[in-house]
Amino acid sequence: MRVAFLTPEFPHPKMGSSGGIGTSILNLAKGLTAAGHEVFVLVYGQKEDEVFTENTIHYYRIKNVKLKGFSRLLTQKKIQKLINSLVKNKALDIVEAPDWTGITSEIKPNCPVVIRLNGSDTYFCHLDQRPVKTLNKFRERKALQNADTLLSVSQYTADVTKELFSLQKDFTIIPNSIDLESFSRNEALAKQANTILYFGTLIRKKGSLELPLIFNEVYQANPQVKLIIIGRDASDVVTGNSSVWQMMQPLFDKAAFENVTYLGSIPYETIKEHINKAAVCVFPTFAEALPVSWIEAMAMQKAIVASNIGWANEVITDGVTGYLVHPKSHQQFAQKIITLLENEALSDQFGTAARKKVEEKFSITVVAQQSADFYKALIQ
Template sequence: MTSQAAPIAYLTGEYPRATDTFIQREVAALRAQGQSVETCSVQRTGKAHLVGEEQRAESERTFYVLSAAKSPITLISAVFGALFRSPTRFLRTVLLAIRTAPPGLRNQIYQLFYFLEAAVLATHLRKRGVRHLHNHIAKSSCSVAMLTSELSGIPFSFTLHGPDIFFAPDHWRLDAKIARARFVACISQFCRSQAMAFSHPKHWNKLHIIHCGVDPERYAPGGGASGKQLLFVGRLAPVKGLPILLRSLEQLVQTHPDVHLNVIGDGPGRKALQSQVSSAGLLHHVSFVGYKSQTEVAEALARADMLVLPSFAEGVPVVLMEAMAAQRPVVATHIAGIPELVSDGVSGLLVSPGDVSALATAIDEVLSDPERARSMGIAGRAKVEAAFDIHKEAARLGALLRDGLE
């Protein structure tokens, strides 16, 4: 196989985003292995997410479906081109869109939009000679991918993350997507188990464990800071549990008056979180610094003493992999796929979600025992090198892709 003979396309809802750098890493790793990858996105990413040269470069080379569909000529020619090219496929795709639409007029209208987006994307893929379509995030963009595959005859696969899709698998017709996909890359054993729960057993052989990953060499272990520098990296949304961390911090400052938390990320909860910090008298202990590039996150990890992630729901957070690759101990919640990455008491500490006192105690344990913290960091990096190296995981994904291209 040569990359020119078998180009593939990647699709997601918004690309590139500062919060989804794992997709960029995967694309880069596949390209480094000789695979030609066309990147496609339903929506154009906001400028706030283009925080580094890598994001800006990817943005320039990405095909944006909705931007293209805004041209009446492009949209009409894509729809009627698909109809004239194969009336049978066109009808089958329309029926698939109807059958997989959730109940309600609004959802049916959305399904019509997905069909139109699929027509535009199918035209683009055909022009680019794409032979396989891979989707990340199995919600609306995967609906577009499924319809595009039916309309164009190009097979598709997808990476299943969670956790939000597992809250509404019927709405997003996860069963139909698994049934029609050539394979599904599940990011953890937990993720695979949920896919099995919502699909027919005859399709379970399609479900493969392909971890998201990081490049361990990008996160050279640093010396840390004062021993009291905490770091949080993530979207500022309720699911990340940051209010719990701030309440824990109120307890920690009583015994660690010089503790400080840097918050990397942004989102709809920022204003409320800043208000909580002010009300709790933590203004000198918390800094909100917004989105940062991959390079800047790596630099922040080198300066930090630990990473804390108090989430209520997760897949397998890539930021934990980054911290562990940087030999930083982590404190996180014992949910979903996190225990598959973090061994409690070995590479970090895991606590029940929403437990303020347990989180404060765990952080205190790490702050109070530098030698144990160092040992956890070493164990964490070894775990990432063994099971979450992006080059190894992309090679496994590439093998699945090649099975259908050769």
């Protein structure tokens, strides 16, 4: 079977910066190619057109067409022409695209189109409780309506999206995945007591402005505790401030802030070293579809305290593979962290159970097989 992924991002040195959508496509592509399927990755919004093959995956970099008022439509027609050329040459059976900004709203290729929800702009604006651009919502609705079938990485995201767009279609749920070989606990790196790790973009929707208030509570109970923060700084959509990290700093108590280390954006291999060393990983987020970062920490057998909103119980079983608490409940969130810092046996128990859940539900082997079976049924 020959599958194409149409995407605005992909984690490759030639493609520019990438987030969760790109990572989820990379993991799925690995699983599909390992199972003998052929994978094409079509990345639009590139600086130049280019075609190359690497590690058995075929890449098409697509430069957007520039013409005031018509750039998006002409780029969509350019993408449609490329896809139809691949279909005509019997190089392609099916195309999958994300829901973000509805890129397929004006693309009608000569093969089935699947949209997989990783969270549309409409969805995230709803969770952030801020207005969505009317045009974005229109395009996302049209893309979802035009798709031959729909996938979602979580039931929660499917239910909210269906309600927001008044959709009559149902969604098949297939979660995001990770490469278990890349995310295994390194026994050579000893766990560092009293070390808390947050990794992810510094942005309001991921609870970055709650993190200092939670850490202040933990520090009051345990002045030895240290917080490591890893991730790209971002601007704030509410205030317009160019740096969320600058907004976070005054929220820390002065003494607690001395135990905080912000490393910024660093290579992923280095991030994995910090995950290995952390005693507890924390994710006080407000808006996700199905967070890959949580699954990565679980795979490395980390004790986790995370948000209890919506999608969370589809990843973590509260009290079994981690703790789930609302990000605004700072004292309760902090208390769960303290419990895990003080009880290493419980921390290890959560980590072992978390790894087992990832192996059963979120490995690329499992998810690639589910996706392949889904594609085959649609093609047939």
